[in-house]
Amino acid sequence: MPLPTRSRRPRPRRRARSLAGQLFAMQVVIVAMVVAGIAVLVYVNAAERAEDAAEDRVTAAARAVADAPSVAAAIRGEDPTAALQPYAEQVRRDTGVSFITIMSPDGIRWTHPDTRQIGLPFLGHIEGAQRGGTFTETYTGTLGASVRVVTPVRDDGRIVGLVSVGITLEAITDQVRDQLAALIGIAAAALAVGGLGTYLANARLRRHTHGMAADELSRMYDYHQATLHAVREGLILLDADRRVALCNDAARELLGLPGDVVGSYVADLGLPASLTGALLAAEPRVDEVHLTAERVVVVNTSPVRGGERRGTVVTLRDHTDLQSLTGELDSVRGFAEALRSQAHEASNRLHAVVSLVELGRTQEAVEFATAELQLAQALTDRVVAAVAEPVLAALLLGKAAEANERGVELTVTEDSRIDDGVLPASLTSRDLVTLLGNLVDNALDAAIEGAAQTTARPHVEVTARTDDGELLLRVTDSGRGVDPAVVREVFLRGWTTKSHGHGLGLALVEQTARRAGGTVDLDRAVGGGASFTVRLPLRGEVRT
Numbered sequence: 001m002p003l004p005t006r007s008r009r010p011r012p013r014r015r016a017r018s019l020a021g022q023l024f025a026m027q028v029v030i031v032a033m034v035v036a037g038i039a040v041l042v043y044v045n046a047a048e049r050a051e052d053a054a055e056d057r058v059t060a061a062a063r064a065v066a067d068a069p070s071v072a073a074a075i076r077g078e079d080p081t082a083a084l085q086p087y088a089e090q091v092r093r094d095t096g097v098s099f100i101t102i103m104s105p106d107g108i109r110w111t112h113p114d115t116r117q118i119g120l121p122f123l124g125h126i127e128g129a130q131r132g133g134t135f136t137e138t139y140t141g142t143l144g145a146s147v148r149v150v151t152p153v154r155d156d157g158r159i160v161g162l163v164s165v166g167i168t169l170e171a172i173t174d175q176v177r178d179q180l181a182a183l184i185g186i187a188a189a190a191l192a193v194g195g196l197g198t199y200l201a202n203a204r205l206r207r208h209t210h211g212m213a214a215d216e217l218s219r220m221y222d223y224h225q226a227t228l229h230a231v232r233e234g235l236i237l238l239d240a241d242r243r244v245a246l247c248n249d250a251a252r253e254l255l256g257l258p259g260d261v262v263g264s265y266v267a268d269l270g271l272p273a274s275l276t277g278a279l280l281a282a283e284p285r286v287d288e289v290h291l292t293a294e295r296v297v298v299v300n301t302s303p304v305r306g307g308e309r310r311g312t313v314v315t316l317r318d319h320t321d322l323q324s325l326t327g328e329l330d331s332v333r334g335f336a337e338a339l340r341s342q343a344h345e346a347s348n349r350l351h352a353v354v355s356l357v358e359l360g361r362t363q364e365a366v367e368f369a370t371a372e373l374q375l376a377q378a379l380t381d382r383v384v385a386a387v388a389e390p391v392l393a394a395l396l397l398g399k400a401a402e403a404n405e406r407g408v409e410l411t412v413t414e415d416s417r418i419d420d421g422v423l424p425a426s427l428t429s430r431d432l433v434t435l436l437g438n439l440v441d442n443a444l445d446a447a448i449e450g451a452a453q454t455t456a457r458p459h460v461e462v463t464a465r466t467d468d469g470e471l472l473l474r475v476t477d478s479g480r481g482v483d484p485a486v487v488r489e490v491f492l493r494g495w496t497t498k499s500h501g502h503g504l505g506l507a508l509v510e511q512t513a514r515r516a517g518g519t520v521d522l523d524r525a526v527g528g529g530a531s532f533t534v535r536l537p538l539r540g541e542v543r544t
Contacts, residue, residue, distance in 0.1 A: 031195060031198060032191060035187045035191045054172050055147055055149070057097065057167070058148060058167055059134070059151075059165075061100070062100075062134070062150070062151045062165040065100060065163045065165065066152065066153045066163045070087065075161045080110045081110045084111045085115070088100040088101075088111040097165050097167050098113075098143055098146055098166055099164075099166050100113075100164075101165075102162070103122050103126075103164070105130060105152075105159055105162060107121050107162070108122075110161070113143070117142055123139070124141060124148065124150065124164065125137060125150070126162055128150065129152045130162070132152055133152075134152075136149045143166075143168055147166060148164055149164065231250065232250055233250060233317055234252075234253075234315065235248045235316070236314040236316070237311060237312075237314070238312040238314065239311045240310055242265060242266045242279075242280055242312075243263055243265050243266070247261050247262065251316055254292070254295055254316050254318055255269070255275075255297075266279045271292065275299065279299075279312070279314055284303060285299055291508070291511055295511075296319040297317065297318060301315075353365045383396050383412055387412070387418050389418045392418060395432070395437060396410075396462060396464075399444075403460060406444060407451075407457070408444050408448060408457075408459060409457055409459040409460070410461075411462070415463065416462070416463050416465050417465050418464055418465060418466055418471070419466075423471065426516065427471070431516060434512045435512055436462075436473055439534070440460065442477075442532075443476070443477035443479075444460060446480070447459060447460055447479050459477075462474070463476075470518075470538060471536040472534070473533070474532065477525070477531075478525075479530060480528070481525065481530050482522060482524075509532075513535075517536070517539075518537060519534070519535050520533070521535075
């Protein structure tokens with residue numbers, strides 16, 4: 001029976017060295033190579049300079065000895081060695097050269113550091129000096145290889161002797177070796193300082209990269225890019241100077257930005273003033289509603305801090321559809337309230353009719369019921385006859401009931417007429433509710449506020465008709481009107497005359513009209529109130 005085999009667990013993948021660690025190792029190697037290369041070059045240069053300096057020194061010493069009058073006088077004496085040997089040794093010690101040899105024109109030594117060599121022929125070339133020239137050579141003599149110079153000694157123009165001064169290569173090497181020790185010390189110090197600087201720089205890099213390896217950073221960048229393009233919310237990253245560091249596709253679509261805005265200042269993006277202020281604010285913003293040219297967006301901002309302000313993270317959500325649905329819900333709620341009110345009024349009238357019947361006043365009961373029915377039916381007939389568009393008709397009937405409950409008289413002008421099917425498919429029912437519903441709501445509020453200063457009954461007048469290929473919606477109220485100084489601000493988000501609310505209705509009206517290619521105008525009504533006029537082009541496919 002075969003023995004069961006043990007399954008081998010796969011070895012865990014060895015984690016790659018962090019990017020900072022790789023850079024540190026590479027930079028240390030580079031610094032070491034640079035320092036070593038510089039040290040070699042400096043050493044070679046120092047050796048060449050030492051040899052050149054030795055040549056200059058022996059040449060100067062040789063010419064100084066040859067030109068000395070005492071040397072020529074001693075050569076003329078009976079025993080040149082006795083006078084010249086002490087002098088040559090003194091000069092040799094003072095100048096630091098290896099030897100000074102004074103010889104006859106034939107090359108027989110009169111002086112030498114080694115007295116045993118006196119009287120023997122000079123080892124080296126002297127032909128150039130015998131002809132009156134000075135030359136330098138490297139030659140191996142009794143003291144070893146040396147850099148030497150030979151120059152003639154003249155007396156009244158005649159060559160009476162020769163002088164050779166030299167420095168051994170061993171002495172030159174010792175000098176370079178001393179310089180090399182200092183050079184090695186300097187190179188080691190430079191390597192240590194460079195290594196320390198590299199370590200500190202890479203320690204900071206390690207903190208910024210969180211110790212991740214290069215492949216991990218690359219993978220994170222790929223995930224980062226994929227996430228930015230996948231999320232449905234708009235995302236904008238701003239740096240400390242309020243410039244766009246990153247903007248995903250959803251943010252560009254929501255704000256209507258061009259393709260490449262990275263590096264642009266927020267103030268240069270052409271956004272509405274309120275939205276620009278929210279993006280530039282130092283404090284965080286939570287679920288603020290702002291309007292762009294065509295959309296309602298919810299803005300959240302959060303500062304990025306790491307010891308200092310580094311930037312801001314901005315998220316954007318499209319609130320356009322939700323705002324429109326909220327408007328429709330408000331309209332439906334208004335309809336429900338109107339139906340409740342009408343049901344309550346109908347119940348009261350029914351009780352009155354029943355009571356009249358019970359009292360035996362049948363004729364009065366019939367007359368009362370007929371009058372109430374005619375009054376209720378008159379507005380319905382007027383609206384339905386003038387506005388065949390079902391959404392507008394239903395909206396006007398609901399607003400009329402709401403106005404009646406609030407004590408406001410709502411009327412539809414005689415010239416109002418919209419046939420069913422004339423509105424284009426591009427003008428949705430939601431847009432109609434947004435436009436007319438917000439205008440009527442604002443007019444009702446304005447009329448009620450204006451009625452506090454007069455005894456006249458507040459009223460609102462609505463005009464809805466097609467005019468030369470345009471849909472015209474005009475709502476006029478009996479309120480106090482709008483100050484001409486603030487006409488330009490009426491359609492901005494936040495403008496309101498009420499003590500509560502967000503001032504979003506008229507801004508939505510202006511945005512919806514602009515999105516449909518139309519305009520909104522504000523004038524002063526004949527009675528002193530405000531008159532809002534919306535004009536929308538009737539183009540495109542007609543709704544059926």
